[in-house]
Amino acid sequence: MQSFVGVGVFRGRVIGPARHMPPALAEPPMGEKLESSTAPETAAANVKAAGAAVKTQLLERAGRADGTGKEVLEATALMATDPMLIKAAIKLINAGTSAERAVWEAGESVAQMLLNLGGYMAERTHDVHDVKSRIVAELRGVAAPEIPDSAEPFILIAEDLAPADTATLDPTKVIALVTAGGGPQSHTAIIARSLGLPAVVAAAGVHDISDGALVYVDGSAGVVSTEPGDAEAAAVAIWQEKASLLNVFDGNGQLADGTLIPLLANVGGAKDAQEAAAANAQGVGLLRTEFCFLGNSTEPSHGDQVAAYKGVFDAFPGRKVVVRTLDAGADKPLPFLTDSTEPNPALGVRGYRTDISTPGVLTRQLAAIADAASQAEADVWVMAPMISTPAEAADFAAMCTGAGLKTPGVMVEVPSAALTARHVLDHVEFASLGTNDLTQYAMAADRQLGPLAALNDPWQPAVLALIQATVEGSISQAKHSASLEDARPKPVGVCGESAADPALAVVLAGLGVSTLSMTPRALPAVAAVLRTVTLAQARQLAYRAGAAASAAEARALVRDGLPALAELGL
Numbered sequence: 001m002q003s004f005v006g007v008g009v010f011r012g013r014v015i016g017p018a019r020h021m022p023p024a025l026a027e028p029p030m031g032e033k034l035e036s037s038t039a040p041e042t043a044a045a046n047v048k049a050a051g052a053a054v055k056t057q058l059l060e061r062a063g064r065a066d067g068t069g070k071e072v073l074e075a076t077a078l079m080a081t082d083p084m085l086i087k088a089a090i091k092l093i094n095a096g097t098s099a100e101r102a103v104w105e106a107g108e109s110v111a112q113m114l115l116n117l118g119g120y121m122a123e124r125t126h127d128v129h130d131v132k133s134r135i136v137a138e139l140r141g142v143a144a145p146e147i148p149d150s151a152e153p154f155i156l157i158a159e160d161l162a163p164a165d166t167a168t169l170d171p172t173k174v175i176a177l178v179t180a181g182g183g184p185q186s187h188t189a190i191i192a193r194s195l196g197l198p199a200v201v202a203a204a205g206v207h208d209i210s211d212g213a214l215v216y217v218d219g220s221a222g223v224v225s226t227e228p229g230d231a232e233a234a235a236v237a238i239w240q241e242k243a244s245l246l247n248v249f250d251g252n253g254q255l256a257d258g259t260l261i262p263l264l265a266n267v268g269g270a271k272d273a274q275e276a277a278a279a280n281a282q283g284v285g286l287l288r289t290e291f292c293f294l295g296n297s298t299e300p301s302h303g304d305q306v307a308a309y310k311g312v313f314d315a316f317p318g319r320k321v322v323v324r325t326l327d328a329g330a331d332k333p334l335p336f337l338t339d340s341t342e343p344n345p346a347l348g349v350r351g352y353r354t355d356i357s358t359p360g361v362l363t364r365q366l367a368a369i370a371d372a373a374s375q376a377e378a379d380v381w382v383m384a385p386m387i388s389t390p391a392e393a394a395d396f397a398a399m400c401t402g403a404g405l406k407t408p409g410v411m412v413e414v415p416s417a418a419l420t421a422r423h424v425l426d427h428v429e430f431a432s433l434g435t436n437d438l439t440q441y442a443m444a445a446d447r448q449l450g451p452l453a454a455l456n457d458p459w460q461p462a463v464l465a466l467i468q469a470t471v472e473g474s475i476s477q478a479k480h481s482a483s484l485e486d487a488r489p490k491p492v493g494v495c496g497e498s499a500a501d502p503a504l505a506v507v508l509a510g511l512g513v514s515t516l517s518m519t520p521r522a523l524p525a526v527a528a529v530l531r532t533v534t535l536a537q538a539r540q541l542a543y544r545a546g547a548a549a550s551a552a553e554a555r556a557l558v559r560d561g562l563p564a565l566a567e568l569g570l
């Protein structure tokens with residue numbers, strides 16, 4: 001029996017045959033020259049045509065996908081005809097290199113350039129390699145390296161999936177995902193979660209599993225093993241029995257003593273919002289507006305923005321919808337806002353900071369949000385990403401007021417904002433903890449990197465301390481506020497991935513956060529576990545987690561105190 005431990009990124013236990021992603025296309029030989037019978041113009045035209053064909057294929061796949069997958073595929077399709085890639089290939093052809101070799105080398109150099117940029121750009125190297133192989137396959141007239149086809153459901157094993165692969169996975173065929181590389185916050189992991197597939201990433205060594213071998217995957221524990229026996233079969237049976245309990249959320253997030261903890265959804269556009277409403281989310285805690293415009297090379301028009309936001313508002317009439325202004329940069333570049341040559345994009349001009357380098361875009365976005373809000377019945381709140389100081393919070397609130405938006409807020413995802421929450425909240429109406437970035441900045445660990453997964457863990461006591469500091473800041477702000485009307489602390493919610501971890505959700509409730517926002521698929525499990533504890537018990541567990549010396553100790557202590565997790569197979 002072989003056993004591998006990685007990072008579990010979505011729950012579920014299955015047993016099934018392993019199928020490996022086919023090896024990447026063989027590299028065209030180094031130094032391969034253009035045949036003397038082929039004119040460089042013809043080879044260049046072939047490369048352009050192959051790029052266009054790949055773009056069409058990917059767009060066709062995008063047409064069959066939806067939600068996040070569709071957006072990712074569309075963005076990848078654009079890369080197939082990316083002028084930088086194609087021009088670099090043609091230059092090599094004109095210097096006498098064969099078309100296949102030229103595309104290969106051009107792809108390698110674009111990918112290397114992105115890798116050097118780090119952050120999200122580095123993550124996109126997978127897309128460039130994917131597109132490069134697809135164009136070469138097209139030139140050779142062979143099938144592109146893709147998810148294997150199989151009559152029976154299987155567990156897909158890969159080094160790391162390109163977003164284009166992940167997005168078109170058929171969840172009735174692929175029953176679990178296991179990758180040797182990748183990180184817990186990578187696009188692959190996020191898409192696996194949105195498809196609801198049990199998934200384990202960063203499981204080194206899984207390439208040694210033989211193709212077709214029966215494999216057991218536990219997406220909660222992050223465990224993968226071969227030769228499953230009675231114990232694994234029993235674990236799967238328990239999971240199947242309990243999983244049905246975790247399929248539905250009744251739309252009422254609360255603790256065992258009736259304390260209300262509204263459970264909201266993270267969405268990237270109207271379609272996500274409709275799905276979230278169907279899943280009984282109590283509102284939207286995070287609309288990632290940059291996801292509406294990821295493929296745009298220019299600023300979206302007022303009309304396009306109003307339509308995109310209104311599509312989301314209309315899914316939640318009478319409910320709260322928290323719109324986050326464009327969070328461009330680092331892992332989500334938008335060409336019209338971000339500088340792709342920054343050496344350190346995660347620490348650069350991103351999120352709210354782009355208002356310094358590209359003034360006007362934020363003001364126009366706020367006008368579009370206000371316009372869309374005036375045409376809909378949702379209770380629209382607006383927040384800025386990457387706020388670092390009380391002065392920035394004040395400036396943002398003034399811009400919101402100027403646009404006629406009444407409920408301005410900030411994301412707390414930079415440690416300085418957590419530590420100065422009392423003063424930040426003097427200027428705005430609410431805060432939302434972005435624990436993905438808060439963790440990356442507290443631990444100085446790039447959230448995209450698999451090898452740093454252990455540091456990039458929101459259970460880290462330092463991260464819990466920053467969350468606690470933010471909640472305490474809101475209480476202190478209320479106490480120091482002169483007006484009686486302001487005596488109630490301003491709400492502090494959580495919209496990072498940590499809210500989707502049922503055990504951590506209990507800790508967050510115990511720390512005093514007011515709402516939790518997550519991928520809609522996580523709602524039933526989080527709701528079920530929250531209902532098993534009173535506020536006093538949640539506080540006790542939060543205290544224990546905060547007093548732990550490590551993330552592993554904090555997690556273990558809390559899990560020990562939550563028998564519901566094992567009962568529900570979580």
Ligand code: PEP
Binds near residue numbers: 496
């Ligand atoms: C976060 O940082 O936790 C967050 C919710 O924002 P994003 O993941 O979009 O950076």
Ligand code: MG
Binds near residue numbers: 385413434436437
């Ligand atoms: Mg963030």
